[in-house]
Each structure stands twice: as C-alpha cells, then as structure tokens.
Amino acid sequence: MESFFKTAQTVPLNHYILLSAIIFSIGVIGVLIRRNAIVIFMSIELMLNSVNLLLTAFSVYRGDATGQVFVFFIMALAAAEVAVGLAIIVMIYRNTNSIDINVLNRLKW
C-alpha cells in the first residue's frame, strides 16, 4: 500500500496543472458547443471537478489541509447548485417543452 502511494510522488506539479487546464478547457468547449441544457450543466460539473483536483494537488504539494477543506465546500456547493439548476431545467421543460437553450432567448417576455 505504501509503495502504491509512492507513485504520485514522482509526478511534477506542472503535470497536474496541465491536466486540470485540459479538463477545464474541455468543459468550456462543452458549454460553448452544446445546446442541450443538461449537457451544458454536465460541462460545468467537469470544470468544477478539474478545479477540485488541482486544489487537492496543491494541498498535498504544500502539505496544507486547507485546500482539501475547500474541495469539500465546493462539493457541497455543487450539490446545492445541481439541485436548483436541475429544478430550473425541469421547470423550463414544462413551460417550453424543450431543453434547447435557444428557446430561452426571449427572457424579456
């Protein structure tokens, strides 16, 4: 078990930043190219998770537990956000019979 955890010790911090940046960019691209509201929501989750991973990596790198506590709070926030967001999506679907976000370009009415 101890040797298993040694594997992460040789990974440079830059590579964690790179991985998180790539996943975050994929999330951004997902928000931009999809019109399905649920898939857009999932892309946002992807971005949140990449930031979580980076916070954890920095926390281990600095030997400071604060980063992992932040990740815990981000997870609680994500749970709340998903509950409210999905409720809004369900309500939009009930009113417009679609979850295409282009239907929502008439918010002034």
Next chain:
Amino acid sequence: MSIFYFIAFLSILFAVLVISAKNPVHSILYLVLTFFTFTIQYILLNAQFLAIVNFIVYMGAILVLFLYTLMLINLNKDSEPVKTNLVKIAAVLGGGCLLVVVVAALKVIGASDPVLFRDPNLGLVKNLGKVLFNEFLLPFEVSSLLLLSAMVGAVLLATKDPKTA
C-alpha cells in the same frame, strides 16, 4: 508514476466523449467514468476522504440526479439540438485559446518540483475533521444553511403551481 499518466489520459478521453456524445444518457455515463478517474487521482494523492466523498456525492448522488432529471424530461423524439459547424469551430478555437494561454503561463514558471507527501496523514478523515471543525466551523455551518435553502428552492421550483396547472 505511469499510473498517473494512464489515468490522466483516461480522464481526458472520457471528458471529450462527454461533450461529443450525441445521446445525453451516454454523456452522463461517460461523466460517471470521468469522475471515477478523478476518484483514482484522489487515491493516488492519498486524499482518502475526498476520494470517498467524490465517489459517494458526485458519482452516487449528483449523477443519479442528472439521470433522473433526464428520465423526467422526455427526449425520445430525437430532437437533440445541434449548433452549426461554424459555431462549433469557433467554440473549439475559443477553448483551445484558453488552454494555450494557461499552458503558456505554465511554461513561464518552468519546471516544478514533484508532488511530495510532506504529511502522509494529510488527507485522512481524522486530520481533515480537525481542520474542518476548528478553523472552518462557521463556513461549515453556513454550508448547511446553503443546502437547506437549495433544497427548499428546488422543491419550490419543481412543484407545479396549482393555480396555473
């Protein structure tokens, strides 16, 4: 060391599949796999508490919520909206530019030290609990308030209005 790169490759692969899958159900299943790779990364970083929480909260609760919502929303008419190719290319270019900027900023920093475990017990429940209930006691309580208000808001939004329905 090679485990990290293999898992990182899997994360990126599944993340790309999440945004490129035509069927939203497939997207959710790929997202489950992506989060599973993140759980493995947490285990590799010896952040055991976060690994378990990620596994239970994200894969167990949030993604099941997504799946249930997708089942509530009837998408069987194959009317998955697609954007035009021009918008897609512009979006990929925009995201790629963001990535290039971050990577270029990273290049300026230069080579970094490897991630060493200064404190092997850092991510254990015992250690994190002490930090959480000493320094972060007030935010912890406030987050409970946040969850309560989110629950009330979700119920309020999702229930049908008896006057209009």
